[in-house]
Amino acid sequence: MRAKRSKKYRKLMHQYELTFGFREAYQVLVDSNFLRATDQFKMELIPALERTVQGKVKPLLTKCSLAAIMAAQPINPKTEKPYRPLFLPPPTELPLRHCSHNADSTPIDEIECLLSLLSPSSDVKKNKEHYILATAEPILRKTNPNEPKRKWKTEDDRKEEEAMRRSKTLRTSARSIPGVPIIYVKRSVMVLEPMSNPSEMIREGHERGKFRAGLDVEPPLGKRKRDGEEDDEESDEEPKKKRGPKVKGPNPLSVKKAKKRPDAPAPKKKAATVEAEGDDAAPKPKRKRRHNKGVHWEVEDAAESQPAEVDA
Numbered sequence: 001m002r003a004k005r006s007k008k009y010r011k012l013m014h015q016y017e018l019t020f021g022f023r024e025a026y027q028v029l030v031d032s033n034f035l036r037a038t039d040q041f042k043m044e045l046i047p048a049l050e051r052t053v054q055g056k057v058k059p060l061l062t063k064c065s066l067a068a069i070m071a072a073q074p075i076n077p078k079t080e081k082p083y084r085p086l087f088l089p090p091p092t093e094l095p096l097r098h099c100s101h102n103a104d105s106t107p108i109d110e111i112e113c114l115l116s117l118l119s120p121s122s123d124v125k126k127n128k129e130h131y132i133l134a135t136a137e138p139i140l141r142k143t144n145p146n147e148p149k150r151k152w153k154t155e156d157d158r159k160e161e162e163a164m165r166r167s168k169t170l171r172t173s174a175r176s177i178p179g180v181p182i183i184y185v186k187r188s189v190m191v192l193e194p195m196s197n198p199s200e201m202i203r204e205g206h207e208r209g210k211f212r213a214g215l216d217v218e219p220p221l222g223k224r225k226r227d228g229e230e231d232d233e234e235s236d237e238e239p240k241k242k243r244g245p246k247v248k249g250p251n252p253l254s255v256k257k258a259k260k261r262p263d264a265p266a267p268k269k270k271a272a273t274v275e276a277e278g279d280d281a282a283p284k285p286k287r288k289r290r291h292n293k294g295v296h297w298e299v300e301d302a303a304e305s306q307p308a309e310v311d312a
Contacts, residue, residue, distance in 0.1 A: 009192045010054040013181070019203045020179035022130050025056040028183070029097070029114055030134045032069045033167060035061075037136035037185040039087030046093065052183055052190045053132065060097040063105075064113035111170045119177045125198075127179040135170055136185040138163035178202050 016022040028049055038045055049057045073082035088094075099117060101108050118133065119125045140160055153161075174180050175196040182193040195203065 006051070006054060009052060012192060012194065013053055013055065015195070015203060016179065016181060019199075019206050020127065020130065022181075025058045026053055026132050027130065028053075028057050028059045028132045028134050029117060030059050030061055030094070031065055031110060031114060031136075031170070032072075033136045033138050033163075034134045034183075034185060035069070035087050035089075036139050040139060041185065041188040043185075043188075043190065045089055048190050049134070049183070052192050053181070057132075059094050059134070061094050062097045062099050062110075062113050062117065064099060064101075064107040065110050066096065067107035068110045111166060111173075114170065115173055115177075118174060118180055125177045127177055130179070132181045132183060133170075133174050134183040135167065137167055 013022065013026075030045075035045075038048065045059060046057060049059060069085060069088060070082045073085055075082050097117070099113055101113065101116065107113075114133065117129070118127055118131055120128065138160065141156060171182060171184070174182055175193075176198060178196075178198040179202070180196075180199070184191055184193070
C-alpha cells in the first residue's frame, strides 16, 4: 500500500475513533462476495484488513452469510452435504458470529442479517457495536470477446444482474447508517471508503459542540475568592515580580566535597555567684586583670614598702 493512501486511511480511522468511539481490535463483518474476491486476487484476509484500517482487526462471519455460501455449493453424494469451499477460511481465522433473528434461529437473507447487526434499531440508526462492513462486487463470468452479443438474457445473466443489484443495495443502506466504515475490494485493491454524508454531519456537529463548550467556559482569572473577601482586596495586591533567569552552576555531583575541620573546644564559663534580683537587676561589672608591666614597676613597689624618714 502506498504511503499516501495509508496516511489517509489512518487519519480516517482516527476520526471514527474520536467521533464514534471505535477501538482496536476492530470488528469486521465480512460477506460472501468479500471472501470470494480475496481468494480470487490471492489476498491474505487478516494482513490485508490490517493494512487497510491501520490497526488490529477481528474478522467475523455471520451464520446467515455462512448459510448463503454453503447454499451455492454442490452437494457431496456420499455425505449428502455441500462441499466446503476453498475460499472459506478455517474457524480459527474467521470465527462465527451467532445471530438470532427469530425463535428457531433459522438463517435469513444475508443482506438483511448484516444490516440488522449494523443497526439493530429501525427507529434510530446507530452502529452500537462499532462494526466495520467488508464487502465486494460479485465475481462475473468470463465472457469470450469473439462471441457475438445475444439479444436475449440467459438465466446466468439474470443472476449476475441480481447479484450486482444486491451488492449496491447493501453498500447504499450501510452508508445511510452513521458511523459505519465500509471496506470493499475493487480490481485487486482493498479500499476504505470516505465518510458518508450522515457520518460527516455527526462529526461536524461533534466538533462544533466541542468548540462551543470551549467558548462557554470562562477562564479562571486570578485566585479564587474566599468567603468574606472583596474585590478591593484583590486589586490592592501587588503583582508578583517575575523571577530572573536561573544562574547556572557546576554539577553538584561532580564537585569535590570540602573537608570538615575539627571544632575547637569552647572556653568554660564560671558559674555566677550572685543571683540576679528580678529582671531589673544590673549585670555584674567585669573585673580587670593586672598584668606584669616589667622590672621598674617592681622597684617602685619596693620603695613604697620602706618606712618614710622623719625630718629632725
